[in-house]
Amino acid sequence: MTAILWGLLGALLIGTSDTIARITSQRISITLLILFIMSLSSILMSLWFLITWNWPSWDLYSWSASVISGFLNLIAVAFLYKALARGPVYVASPATASYSVILIVINITIGELFTLTQLLASIIVFFGIVMISAQPKKIIDKKYSSSWLRVTALLGLGAGFTIALRFFFAQESIEFLGAEHALYLNRLSAFIFILIFFIVKNFKNKYEWFPKNSTMIFVTLQAILETLALAAFLYGSMNGGRIGATIGFSTFAIVTSVVSWIWLGEKIPTNKFLWIIIITFAIIFSIAYAPN
Secondary structure: OOHHHHHHHHHHHHHHHHHHHHHHHHHOOHHHHHHHHHHHHHHHHHHHHHHHOOOOOOOHHHHHHHHHHHHHHHHHHHHHHHHHHHOOHHHHHHHOOHHHHHHHHHHHHOOOOOOHHHHHHHHHHHHHHHHHHOOOOOOOOOOOOHHHHHHHHHHHHHHHHHHHHHHHHHHHHHHHHOHHHHHHHHHHHHHHHHHHHHHHHOOOOOOOOOOOOHHHHHHHHHHHHHHHHHHHHHHHHOOOOHHHHHHHHOOHHHHHHHHHHHHHOOOOOOOHHHHHHHHHHHHHHHHHOOOO
16 A cells, blocks of 8 residues: 555544544543543553553654654644634634645655655645635635634644644654554653643542543544554655655545535535545545655
8 A cells, every 4th residue: 555545544534533523522621532532542552562562662762753743742633623623624624734735845855755746746735625625705604704714724724733743753753663653652642741731730620531421432433533544644654655645644634524514514615526626636646656
């Protein structure tokens, strides 16, 4: 499977996870939501490595990169979940796609292989996602004011910038650790950081530690999908596939918008489907002209 296909798989998983976040982020606090997502994946992976006794090997730079990525992960999802909770999804999620251009530029700067066609395709993908997120002039969404949409977009852009840095450090860590161990250290460090923050924040307050009823099912599914999405991205980033994985993963905004339309009933203007087709062709060219 090529790097871009791994990225597309990650986009499918994270796009579905972000749609679920539209529900969970409105039912429980963002802090508690992030705590559960990080704890579930950390505990399951710890049990797996305990059974196999295949723990990450020590390397100062790789471990440091994973820890930094884990910390940035908390900031990124806090921005993103806040944007998703505000809505609409077709503005919140696509705005985060700004991460792709930033991350591709960083990787090109440090010498990652790329082709001009692939670079052009990444620009088309980014521009297409921006057009998907733009509010049509002829359509007045009575649910959201212009100022509301601007704040949602800014939160999404904040998530995008942080995600770019988070993914860069995650990609750095896989060079020595490999995808599985890098993913584990990323989740574990994020869990420790959010647990400390949660305890300090609620030390003197009575707080419900567990989501109620069906919310827990949604949170669990969200945690599984989010972890698998990052795993797919890291697998795709191995062996010189950083840029390809980034291009593929950046399409998660389309998945979120479409799934939200189908499941949550959030309508997408008809003309935006044209950009989805354009982005699809750009992805196909990225695969065809990826560096050997």
